[in-house]
Amino acid sequence: MCATTIGVFDSGFGGLTVLRELLPLIPGAHFIYLGDSARLxxxxxxxxxxxxxxxxxxxxxxxxxxxxxxxxxxTASALAMREIQEAVAIPVTGVIDPVVDAAYQRxxxxxxxxxxxxxxxxxHAYRDQCATHGLRANEKACPLxxxxxxxxxxxxxxxxxxxxxxxxxxxSESSPEAVLLGCTHYPLIAPVIQAVLQELGSSxxxxxxARATAIAIERAIRLSHPASSGPATFQCYATDSVDKFARxxxxxxxxxxxxxxxxxxxx
Amino acid sequence: MCATTIGVFDSGFGGLTVLRELLPLIPGAHFIYLGDSARLxxxxxxxxxxxxxxxxxxxxxxxxxxxxxxxxxxTASALAMREIQEAVAIPVTGVIDPVVDAAYQRxxxxxxxxxxxxxxxxxHAYRDQCATHGLRANEKACPLxxxxxxxxxxxxxxxxxxxxxxxxxxxSESSPEAVLLGCTHYPLIAPVIQAVLQELGSSxxxxxxARATAIAIERAIRLSHPASSGPATFQCYATDSVDKFARxxxxxxxxxxxxxxxxxxxx
Numbered sequence: 001m002c003a004t005t006i007g008v009f010d011s012g013f014g015g016l017t018v019l020r021e022l023l024p025l026i027p028g029a030h031f032i033y034l035g036d037s038a039r040l041x042x043x044x045x046x047x048x049x050x051x052x053x054x055x056x057x058x059x060x061x062x063x064x065x066x067x068x069x070x071x072x073x074x075t076a077s078a079l080a081m082r083e084i085q086e087a088v089a090i091p092v093t094g095v096i097d098p099v100v101d102a103a104y105q106r107x108x109x110x111x112x113x114x115x116x117x118x119x120x121x122x123x124h125a126y127r128d129q130c131a132t133h134g135l136r137a138n139e140k141a142c143p144l145x146x147x148x149x150x151x152x153x154x155x156x157x158x159x160x161x162x163x164x165x166x167x168x169x170x171x172s173e174s175s176p177e178a179v180l181l182g183c184t185h186y187p188l189i190a191p192v193i194q195a196v197l198q199e200l201g202s203s204x205x206x207x208x209x210a211r212a213t214a215i216a217i218e219r220a221i222r223l224s225h226p227a228s229s230g231p232a233t234f235q236c237y238a239t240d241s242v243d244k245f246a247r248x249x250x251x252x253x254x255x256x257x258x259x260x261x262x263x264x265x266x267x
Numbered sequence: 268m269c270a271t272t273i274g275v276f277d278s279g280f281g282g283l284t285v286l287r288e289l290l291p292l293i294p295g296a297h298f299i300y301l302g303d304s305a306r307l308x309x310x311x312x313x314x315x316x317x318x319x320x321x322x323x324x325x326x327x328x329x330x331x332x333x334x335x336x337x338x339x340x341x342t343a344s345a346l347a348m349r350e351i352q353e354a355v356a357i358p359v360t361g362v363i364d365p366v367v368d369a370a371y372q373r374x375x376x377x378x379x380x381x382x383x384x385x386x387x388x389x390x391h392a393y394r395d396q397c398a399t400h401g402l403r404a405n406e407k408a409c410p411l412x413x414x415x416x417x418x419x420x421x422x423x424x425x426x427x428x429x430x431x432x433x434x435x436x437x438x439s440e441s442s443p444e445a446v447l448l449g450c451t452h453y454p455l456i457a458p459v460i461q462a463v464l465q466e467l468g469s470s471x472x473x474x475x476x477a478r479a480t481a482i483a484i485e486r487a488i489r490l491s492h493p494a495s496s497g498p499a500t501f502q503c504y505a506t507d508s509v510d511k512f513a514r515x516x517x518x519x520x521x522x523x524x525x526x527x528x529x530x531x532x533x534x
Contacts, residue, residue: 038312045305046507147414158432161425240313 003028004225006217007061008070009054011040013245014146014184015072016252018095019234021214022070026221028228031235032064036265038240042075042119051080055087056265060237062088068224070217071095074116074183074209078125091220096129098216099180099209104133106205107177113170113204114139115193116182117146126182139182140170149185150248159189163196176204184210188252237263270295271492273484274328275337276321278307280512281413281451282339283519285362286501288481289337293488295495298502299331303532305507309342310386318347322354323532327504329355335491337484338362339477341383341450345392358487363396365483366447366476371400373472374444380437380471381406382460383449384413393449406449407437416452417515426456430463443471451477455519504530 006029008019013035022031034057036042042050054076058069069092071077071084077094085092103112112135114126121141130137145166148159170176179197181187187210194206235258238245242260249257273296275286280302289298301324303309309317321343325336336359338344338351344361352359370379379402381393388408397404412433415426437443446464448454454477461473502525505512509527516524 041308143418144411144414147411151410158425158428161428165425 003030003228004067004221005030005032005065006068006070006221007031007058007064007066008033008072009057009061009076010035010073010184011042011053011075012037013238013249013252015070016249017184017187017210018070018072018213020252020254021210022217023232023234025214025218026232028230029221029232031232032061032066033234033236034061034263035236035238035245037238037244038265042073047079050075051083054080054084058084058088058092060263060265062090066090068217068221069093070213072184072213074120075123078120078123093213093217093220095184095209095213096125096182098212099182099207100126100129100133100135101216102212103130103178103180103207104135106207107135109134110177111136111138111174112178112180113137113174113176114180114182115142115145115166115186117141118143120182126180136174137180138170138174138176140166142166145189146183146185149188152248152251154188154251155192160192160196163189163193164200167193167196167200167202171200171202175202179204179206181206181209187211234258236260239263239265270297270495271334271488272297272299272332273335273337273488274298274325274331274333275300275339276324276328276343277302277340277451278309278320278342279304280505280516280519283516284451284454284477285337285339285480287519287521288477289484290499290501292481292485293499295497296488296499298499299328299333300501300503301328301530302503302505302512304505304511305532308386309340310384314346317343318350320532321347321351325351325355325359327530327532329357333357335484335488336360337480339451339480341387341476342390345387345390360480360484360487362451362476362480363392363449365479366449366474367393367396367400367402368483369474369479370397370445370447371402373474374402376401377444378403378405378441379445379447380404380441380443381447381449382409382412382433382453384408385410387449393447403441404447405437405441405443407433409433412456413450413452416455419515419518421455421518422459427459427463430456430460431467434460434463434467434469438467438469442469446471446473448473448476454478501525503527506530506532
């Protein structure tokens with residue numbers, strides 16, 4: 001029996017939070033992680049450019065044996081899913097549908113709050129996907145959260161103060177039952193987000209996109225591949241900033257990072 | 268008599284802080300500002316790519332009549348000055364030499380602290396330029412300051428808290444006589460930086476790179492062009508994110524932004 005190989009793609013290393021959830025969920029699988037760090041952030045680029053970059057990475061992962069592809073990048077999930085699906089012959093799962101599905105299962109017909117980067121908010125991909133499920137989404141851009149997480153200020157009073165500002169603003173506009181984390185950096189501060197929500201009098205449940213995406217992929221894989229045993233294995237490629245991967249990767253992955261191989265996908 | 272035309276280039280709109288200082292200093296001049304916002308941030312790109320982008324912008328400004336070029340971008344000043352100078356036939360001034368010169372004039376043979384982005388710190392361009400003047404530079408990466416300024420949190424307790432962390436760390440390593448602002452976003456929070464330094468017991472003087480660069484250019488222009496009168500005029504081009512220019516530009520420029528023209532320099 002041949003174990004499954006799963007390609008995981010992100011514009012940087014945020015998608016390692018998705019890989020972190022996947023590793024224990026799918027025993028025996030082999031994961032290939034590709035962070036297109038030379039060309040991040042995708043958020044400030046045009047849709048055409050983002051689609052071209054994402055398709056190049058998707059093709060690389062398919063050519064290296066992936067039989068399932070995870071787009072662990074909110075920008076590419078929002079703006080390039082169709083192009084990626086047309087470019088490869090393997091199933092593709094993004095991060096937006098799973099987290100919206102999870103919110104819908106737990107809080108149907110509710111108001112939800114989406115925390116995301118400016119680019120993801122401007123795409124309104126979450127609002128539109130929520131609307132198809134009857135969820136009313138308020139999207140809140142939180143541009144300071146990625147740099148705070150990358151600074152390593154995860155359990156830090158300043159991060160808590162910043163979240164108080166963002167969440168107070170958002171809660172003055174609606175009373176959500178669920179808070180969707182629309183950026184793969186945010187799972188690292190999910191407990192702080194939950195704590196600040198409670199402090200502000202909200203009982204909204206934080207729904208972690210990394211976890212929701214991993215569960216969706218485990219279900220899809222289970223249908224097509226017999227269960228395997230033994231620990232999952234993985235390898236990592238980055239198109240630049242291998243240093244940053246090494247420095248921050250283990251924090252995102254929750255375990256020591258393996259050697260990151262440098263990859264040239266061209267300009 | 269033909270008034271001078273000065274091209275001002277940055278990867279985004281941070282360089283508007285330099286234009287802000289230039290406008291009152293050089294009456295009668297015409298300024299053309301070009302923000303290569305489609306391809307920012309330069310900091311995460313290779314030296315070859317940064318040089319190629321900067322040269323394209325420099326050539327555009329020369330072709331549009333500039334007879335002096337200001338590289339109001341720390342990354343391009345650190346990594347592409349030679350390539351830019353070789354590509355155009357007009358004088359080129361970057362932001363690093365003027366601020367180091369100003370520090371040297373006011374605090375010769377001293378310890379200085381350079382606050383900058385991670386990319387600029389990693390280039391060590393400030394440390395090396397300081398060393399040629401007999402200044403001992405401690406370079407401190409402050410990755411949260413650009414997003415804080417872009418969030419508009421200029422006079423804000425959170426920005427003050429973040430500065431307390433960065434400056435306490437830096438002051439534990441050296442006792443500078445001058446603090447050099449190595450990023451064109453930082454002049455907007457110069458008063459807060461000066462206040463936090465004093466609060467932490469430091470009497471270091473903040474040296475504003477935008478002001479130092481503008482003074483250096485005014486001197487260079489005065490030598491080659493007769494004084495002119497009347498207000499300076501300017502026009503702005505951006506390669507993307509015209510919205511962000513319109514929204515934040517007036518804050519950086521200290522006056523209402525004119526219409527920003529969208530420019531396509533290619534991929």
